[in-house]
Amino acid sequence: MARLRKGESYYEIEQLTNVNRLNEHLLTGLRTEWGVRRSVLEDIAKGSWDKMIGRIRTGDRDLFHMEEDTLTLTHQGKLMADRLSSELFF
Numbered sequence: 001m002a003r004l005r006k007g008e009s010y011y012e013i014e015q016l017t018n019v020n021r022l023n024e025h026l027l028t029g030l031r032t033e034w035g036v037r038r039s040v041l042e043d044i045a046k047g048s049w050d051k052m053i054g055r056i057r058t059g060d061r062d063l064f065h066m067e068e069d070t071l072t073l074t075h076q077g078k079l080m081a082d083r084l085s086s087e088l089f090f
Contacts, residue, residue: 018045023089026052030088031081035065035072045090052088060084 003010016024022044029036041048053071056064063077063084077084 019090022048026088027085030071030073030085031078033072035070038069048090051090055088057087060087 022041025040025044026036029040038049041052049069060077063074063080065072065074065077073081073084
């Protein structure tokens with residue numbers, strides 16, 4: 001605050017690792033109608049798609065919808081988006 005009072009600019013830069021970028025993409029992407037695309041995950045971290053899909057528990061399969069290379073949440077899945085996202089984190 002002191003810097004702002006003096007009229008000095010203040011900002012912080014957050015450098016995200018590939019794992020952080022991947023988790024951010026999962027967290028936000030699953031909440032959208034567009035979901036999470038394999039190509040985006042593979043651009044961030046190679047081989048991540050298979051690891052992520054392997055984390056989906058059999059009991060949770062009705063919470064996700066897979067179409068071609070895109071993973072989206074069903075209506076019921078969106079109600080549990082926080083838990084599901086955290087389980088898919090790397």
